[in-house]
Amino acid sequence: MERLRRTMLFMPGNNPSMLQNAGILGADSVILDLEDAVSLTEKDSARILVRNAIKSVNFYNSEVVVRINPLGTEFGYEDLDVIGRVKPDAIMVPKATEADIKSVSEKLDKIEEEEGFEKGSIKLFALIESAYGLENVYSILQSSDRIIGMLLGAEDLTADLGIKRTREGEEIFYARSRVATACKACKVAAIDTPFADMEDMEGFIKDITRAKSLGMTGKAAINPRQIDTIHGVYAPTEAEIRYAQRVMEAQEEAKREGKGVFSLDGKMVDAPIIARAQTTLNTARLAGLI
Amino acid sequence: MKIQKPAKAGTMESNDIYIMVQPNDEGGVILNLESIVMTQFGNQIKTVIMETLKELGVEDAVVTAKDRGALDYTIRARIETAVKRGM
Numbered sequence: 001m002e003r004l005r006r007t008m009l010f011m012p013g014n015n016p017s018m019l020q021n022a023g024i025l026g027a028d029s030v031i032l033d034l035e036d037a038v039s040l041t042e043k044d045s046a047r048i049l050v051r052n053a054i055k056s057v058n059f060y061n062s063e064v065v066v067r068i069n070p071l072g073t074e075f076g077y078e079d080l081d082v083i084g085r086v087k088p089d090a091i092m093v094p095k096a097t098e099a100d101i102k103s104v105s106e107k108l109d110k111i112e113e114e115e116g117f118e119k120g121s122i123k124l125f126a127l128i129e130s131a132y133g134l135e136n137v138y139s140i141l142q143s144s145d146r147i148i149g150m151l152l153g154a155e156d157l158t159a160d161l162g163i164k165r166t167r168e169g170e171e172i173f174y175a176r177s178r179v180a181t182a183c184k185a186c187k188v189a190a191i192d193t194p195f196a197d198m199e200d201m202e203g204f205i206k207d208i209t210r211a212k213s214l215g216m217t218g219k220a221a222i223n224p225r226q227i228d229t230i231h232g233v234y235a236p237t238e239a240e241i242r243y244a245q246r247v248m249e250a251q252e253e254a255k256r257e258g259k260g261v262f263s264l265d266g267k268m269v270d271a272p273i274i275a276r277a278q279t280t281l282n283t284a285r286l287a288g289l290i
Numbered sequence: 291m292k293i294q295k296p297a298k299a300g301t302m303e304s305n306d307i308y309i310m311v312q313p314n315d316e317g318g319v320i321l322n323l324e325s326i327v328m329t330q331f332g333n334q335i336k337t338v339i340m341e342t343l344k345e346l347g348v349e350d351a352v353v354t355a356k357d358r359g360a361l362d363y364t365i366r367a368r369i370e371t372a373v374k375r376g377m
Contacts, residue, residue, distance in 0.1 A: 016364040017305035045299050045371040052363040 003063065004028045004286045005149060005189040005218045006234040007227050012037035013066075014046035016053075023059035025224040026231075030062045034079050035069050035094055043075045047082050054086040065125060067092040071100050080104060084111040084122060090148060095156070096126035096133055101143035108146065120146060125191075129153030130160045134175055137182040149189030151220055152179045167203055169210060180215030192216040198223055208233040235287055236280045244277035244284075291347040297376030300360075300368035307335075307360035309372040312352040319343060319350065325357035338362050342369040351376075 009027035011018045013034045022030040032053065038046040050066060066088045068079035072095075080091065084107070093104055101124065108122050124146040128134055134157060141147055154172045158165040165171065176192065183190035192211035195204050208219055208230055219230045236244070247264060251274055254262035262269055284290045298310040314320060325335055335357055342365070343351065353369075360368070 015303075015306075016360060017303065020305065020361060020363075044374065045367070048371050049364065049367040052367045056361075056363040 007218060007221050007230045008191055009221045009224065013050045014038050014042050019053040020057050023062050025227060027062050027221060027227050029065050030059060031065045031067050031092060033067045035067050047079055051082050051086050054088055063089045065090045065092050067094060070094045071103060080107055084108055085115055087117055087122060090123035090125055092125040092127055094127045095130055096140055098140050098143045101126060101140055105144040105146055123148045125149045125151055127151050127153050128179055129156035134178060137179055141182055141186045147188055149191055150179055150183055151191040152176060152193045154193035169207060176211055176214045176216060184215055189218055190216045192219040194220040194222045204229060205233060235289060236284050240280050241284050241290060244280040247274060247277040291373060291377060293348065293351045293376040295376055297372050299371035299375060302356060302358055305359050307358060307365050307368050308356040309368045310354040311372045311376045314350040314352045317350050320352045323355045326359055335365060338365045339369055342366045346370060346373050348373055
């Protein structure tokens with residue numbers, strides 16, 4: 001099913017209150033987190049709680065994604081085995097490499113067969129948060145047909161690069177561009193790193209806008225208060241929607257008149273402009289704006 | 291499944307339940323439950339706890355439960371975690 005992924009909201013995996021409210025907050029996807037949000041001593045507890053939540057909590061229209069622990073830790077494979085059997089929409093693999101994605105995918109093949117789930121029905125998100133991951137983003141994407149998106153994790157990435165993370169985010173310009181381009185090439189979602197400062201609304205809007213302008217298609221949120229702002233930036237404006245509608249109308253008219261090329265407001269309209277108009281209208285439709 | 295040592299799971303936060311399990315050498319399950327919604331849901335919570343213990347094959351245990359308004363899925367999860375930790 002085609003769906004929007006403008007927001008992916010992180011929810012701590014060991015917090016019943018947050019888990020049971022995750023679906024009513026309006027995020028396109030919720031990420032039930034077993035990794036950073038859960039202390040080492042509570043990994044077992046969170047895994048069981050998230051498993052039960054997926055079985056019995058209504059997440060309404062939000063896509064349910066579970067971030068498991070890295071496969072290199074003692075928790076990663078057990079997370080995958082327990083969570084895979086309750087069939088979340090997707091698993092998010094942290095610090096992803098080609099080998100990790102292949103290994104997770106093979107394990108899911110086995111789980112799906114044992115549980116009688118449709119093959120390939122559990123999707124994957126790869127978390128790009130190391131220099132290796134970034135430089136190999138395209139081959140990681142190619143490692144499994146299950147991948148439907150990538151999340152750029154800028155905190156870990158800049159730590160790995162040994163550089164400072166700033167409010168303006170100049171230092172992740174290359175990472176955003178690279179992830180966005182690779183994701184576009186493979187037609188999967190490119191999700192931007194979260195913005196941590198809840199008090200800096202102006203900086204937050206700039207940050208979303210900058211990532212969007214480079215081709216990121218959505219953003220991770222770490223607080224429900226961030227959802228509406230992200231949706232606002234990702235929604236096409238009324239003027240953009242009207243223009244896209246006029247392009248499509250003009251195209252219809254040109255077709256009727258047998259014209260191959262046509263103009264609108266004195267400017268030539270060609271295939272990329274039509275494609276952009278279609279994308280705008282599709283996004284507007286999925287967001288319920290038209 | 292036999293409880294070998296005392297173990298706990300859950301928290302005292304809202305919508306959660308704190309569970310402690312201990313071995314019971316005298317046999318059977320002894321349940322001590324406190325809940326902020328005891329009057330309305332006390333019996334239901336007890337049923338869920340006893341059912342979960344049975345599913346896990348626990349026949350002998352002393353279970354202390356302090357409920358802060360947990361839904362069934364949370365009660366089941368916290369019992370399972372405590373039992374596995376106590377094995």
